Amino acid sequence: MLNHLSKKRLLRWLGVLLPALVCFYLIVPFSSSLFKEEYSTTVRADNGRLLHVFINANEQWYFPPDTAAVPLKLETAVIAFEDERFKQHWGINVKAILRALWQNIRNQRIVSGASTIPMQIARMSEPKKRTYINKLREICLAIKLDLHYTKEELLKMYLDHAPYGGNVIGYRTAAFKFYGKEANLLTWGEAATLAVLPNAPGMIYPKGHSTPLRDKRNRLLTKMLDKGLISEQNYRLALLEDLPDRFIPFESHAPHLARRLKTDNPGQWLLQTTLDETIQKRCVQLAEKYKKIYAPLDINNLSILVADTRSGAIKAYVGSPDFFDAQHGGQVDGVMASRSSGSILKPFLYALSIDEGIILPQSYIRDLPTYFDGFSPRNANREFQGVATAHESLVRSLNIPAVRLLNYYGVYQFYSFLKLAGVSTLFRTADEYGLPLILGGAEVKMWDMVALYRGLANNGVFNDNYLLKGQQTTQASGQLISNGSSYLTLEMLKDLKRPGSEYFWERFSSSRPIAWKTGTSFGHKDAWAIGVIPEYTIAVWCGNFDGEGNKNIGGAATAGPILFDILQSLPRQSRDSWFEADDIDYKPMPICSLSGFRANDACQDVDTVFVPEEMKPLRSCEYHQFKYFSSDDQYQCCSQCWNDIGRVKKAVTMYQPDIAFYLRKKGQHILPAKSHYPHCSAYSTEHALKIIYPNPNAKLFLPRDFDGKLQGVVCKAAHQNQNTTVYWYLNEQFVGQSSGENKMEMIFKNGWNHLTVIDENGSVDKQRIFASMKE
Numbered sequence: 001m002l003n004h005l006s007k008k009r010l011l012r013w014l015g016v017l018l019p020a021l022v023c024f025y026l027i028v029p030f031s032s033s034l035f036k037e038e039y040s041t042t043v044r045a046d047n048g049r050l051l052h053v054f055i056n057a058n059e060q061w062y063f064p065p066d067t068a069a070v071p072l073k074l075e076t077a078v079i080a081f082e083d084e085r086f087k088q089h090w091g092i093n094v095k096a097i098l099r100a101l102w103q104n105i106r107n108q109r110i111v112s113g114a115s116t117i118p119m120q121i122a123r124m125s126e127p128k129k130r131t132y133i134n135k136l137r138e139i140c141l142a143i144k145l146d147l148h149y150t151k152e153e154l155l156k157m158y159l160d161h162a163p164y165g166g167n168v169i170g171y172r173t174a175a176f177k178f179y180g181k182e183a184n185l186l187t188w189g190e191a192a193t194l195a196v197l198p199n200a201p202g203m204i205y206p207k208g209h210s211t212p213l214r215d216k217r218n219r220l221l222t223k224m225l226d227k228g229l230i231s232e233q234n235y236r237l238a239l240l241e242d243l244p245d246r247f248i249p250f251e252s253h254a255p256h257l258a259r260r261l262k263t264d265n266p267g268q269w270l271l272q273t274t275l276d277e278t279i280q281k282r283c284v285q286l287a288e289k290y291k292k293i294y295a296p297l298d299i300n301n302l303s304i305l306v307a308d309t310r311s312g313a314i315k316a317y318v319g320s321p322d323f324f325d326a327q328h329g330g331q332v333d334g335v336m337a338s339r340s341s342g343s344i345l346k347p348f349l350y351a352l353s354i355d356e357g358i359i360l361p362q363s364y365i366r367d368l369p370t371y372f373d374g375f376s377p378r379n380a381n382r383e384f385q386g387v388a389t390a391h392e393s394l395v396r397s398l399n400i401p402a403v404r405l406l407n408y409y410g411v412y413q414f415y416s417f418l419k420l421a422g423v424s425t426l427f428r429t430a431d432e433y434g435l436p437l438i439l440g441g442a443e444v445k446m447w448d449m450v451a452l453y454r455g456l457a458n459n460g461v462f463n464d465n466y467l468l469k470g471q472q473t474t475q476a477s478g479q480l481i482s483n484g485s486s487y488l489t490l491e492m493l494k495d496l497k498r499p500g501s502e503y504f505w506e507r508f509s510s511s512r513p514i515a516w517k518t519g520t521s522f523g524h525k526d527a528w529a530i531g532v533i534p535e536y537t538i539a540v541w542c543g544n545f546d547g548e549g550n551k552n553i554g555g556a557a558t559a560g561p562i563l564f565d566i567l568q569s570l571p572r573q574s575r576d577s578w579f580e581a582d583d584i585d586y587k588p589m590p591i592c593s594l595s596g597f598r599a600n601d602a603c604q605d606v607d608t609v610f611v612p613e614e615m616k617p618l619r620s621c622e623y624h625q626f627k628y629f630s631s632d633d634q635y636q637c638c639s640q641c642w643n644d645i646g647r648v649k650k651a652v653t654m655y656q657p658d659i660a661f662y663l664r665k666k667g668q669h670i671l672p673a674k675s676h677y678p679h680c681s682a683y684s685t686e687h688a689l690k691i692i693y694p695n696p697n698a699k700l701f702l703p704r705d706f707d708g709k710l711q712g713v714v715c716k717a718a719h720q721n722q723n724t725t726v727y728w729y730l731n732e733q734f735v736g737q738s739s740g741e742n743k744m745e746m747i748f749k750n751g752w753n754h755l756t757v758i759d760e761n762g763s764v765d766k767q768r769i770f771a772s773m774k775e
Helices: 002-028 072-082 092-105 116-127 132-148 151-161 171-179 188-199 211-226 234-240 255-264 277-297 346-355 392-397 399-409 411-421 437-441 446-457 482-494 499-506 554-568 657-664
Strands: 041-046 050-053 270-272 302-307 314-318 338-340 364-367 385-390 443-445 515-520 527-532 534-541 588-592 606-612 624-629 648-653 689-693 699-702 713-717 727-728 731-737 742-746 751-759 764-773
Touching: 002 277, 002 338, 041 255, 041 648, 072 116, 072 188, 072 211, 092 188, 116 132, 116 151, 116 751, 151 171, 171 188, 171 588, 188 211, 188 234, 211 234, 211 302, 255 270, 255 314, 270 624, 277 302, 277 314, 302 346, 302 446, 302 554, 314 657, 346 411, 346 446, 346 482, 346 606, 364 392, 364 399, 385 392, 385 657, 392 399, 392 482, 399 411, 399 437, 411 437, 411 446, 443 446, 446 482, 446 534, 482 515, 515 554, 534 554, 657 689, 657 713, 689 764, 713 727, 713 751, 731 742, 742 751
Parallel strands: 041 270, 699 764
Antiparallel strands: 041 050, 302 314, 302 534, 338 443, 364 385, 515 527, 527 534, 588 606, 624 648, 689 713, 713 742, 727 731, 727 751, 751 764
């Protein structure tokens, strides 16, 4: 009796606990995703279009789920084929299960599964052998899924993870691999094909005939027609559609960028970039075009980067013209490679020097033979101007004025600016770079240079570029260059002469102004062209990744045409065609119309210009001075001699002898300076005569002729008065005399030499020169 009561109590408890456990199982939410995250990494443009896809670790093409709804055509076809009562049942179709059970018992084998879409999700999430126990597990999981997800979510989950044959998983992947399009662009015939494939994915693999797949698709289309799900016209058109017979390879429009993002973002399956699909594809086309043009010239690589000027969002990224060009290092990412800067850092030195009160765009900078402790810069044309305005020096990219300006501004100060502005490749100290820093002595990345030029366009505030949506940094350098100086520098860069047909750009209303700069590294290894407009910043590099030099490589000639082709293809986003200056950022200043420095009382022609409000005081003009002359205007005089010859005070233009020498060579008429009264007791000839070549403490290598005889070195001197006779001495031995264009050939001895020049009035200049014999 007791045993009977115990069994009844046990059964009663089981009758309560089992339903409770089932209910508990059903109501407890899922703790994690049903499917393992083994997706393909996809890289997309800012409009969502596909740029690159990586195969996953299982060598499958498997797009990660997104938030887009399942297209209506595909939804209709899938429900009609897989689960007609999907919208009504609660995870399982009881009637279908009972029918399948009866058929399987009657046939003594499994002939029908009665699987609903939730049950198929259950089976796909954890594939097991088809048994009644496993079917019961699928039923329980399907009911739970129906409790916790909406019908739309369940259909999306099913299609995102359904197998479509070969190594293709998910409906969006299948749409690309079979039809080369997004799923929302599928036709009725294509949707019906994708609806039937998960039921028998082996049918799609490109082999043999496709009759079984076509029959299956057509039966589904007929079923949808009978149920009024598609029109007669759509039905007939769908029947005519061909079936896919191959897997379509994914196109790659940004392989270097995709590889970089995948490496930097492990485990992130969807990489939504800021790239503009149209601009990216256009830049890729231009890279391929110019690769073919430059290949006969042995120029095999180029890189392009385009950014939104204001935000720093990257709009185009081309690491090389051909990622698969193994012969020329096609997989090297030129955007992130360190290359010599050439002259592209010069605009920032000029902008900083304006703020420091060293120059204005109109100011003279000396362009003379220059020597700095073993470093003697030369202009690209091997000529000297004597003086050139800052505007001309920057527009013509003169090297000597830039080096002299850096020497005045300070190497360490400029180096510190580059660090603060975001240049990440400076691994040496400022002293190790020295003055060549401004001429390409430093390594820079295109990525950093785009950020640098953007900063100039954003009123001297520098921040980094970014690639992924939502990644924009709020960190900025602070203002390193003033608003006014930034604008004046952009105005100078706008005047650079453009290559080819772009030379006459101002004659065409469709042309766009751009502030741009070119650069060519020593040995013609790197060619740069970087330009900025209010909407976009464009950078182009050309050269060879192996560092091979080539005389055909030049900034304006090689990189410039690509930059302007890109510029003309960019959309116009606003009515603002150029940067705007704000009056509050400037103040008026009188400057000498000749020298461009702050006018003094001796300056006869004065211009009033607007200069940056925050700039330090500008240097005073040193080219105009007051001098006293004798009453007959024959001599200069001073307080020690004017009682004898009279005095007249005049404002005169004064050039140093070396400057006057080169100005005369360029055809400029420079009046000879009047000599001081020779009988004056205080007469000084300190600045009348100057040796202009060789430079102080110069080190020369003496060449030999074909017969082994040492060749001479032509030395040069400049005098205020061209009619004055100059006497030349080498190592205290008289060599000869000259006048006018003072030149003298010297045969130096091995080691240190002492060169002396003396004029007829007693003016003296001396140089110490070290000479080495070339064997």
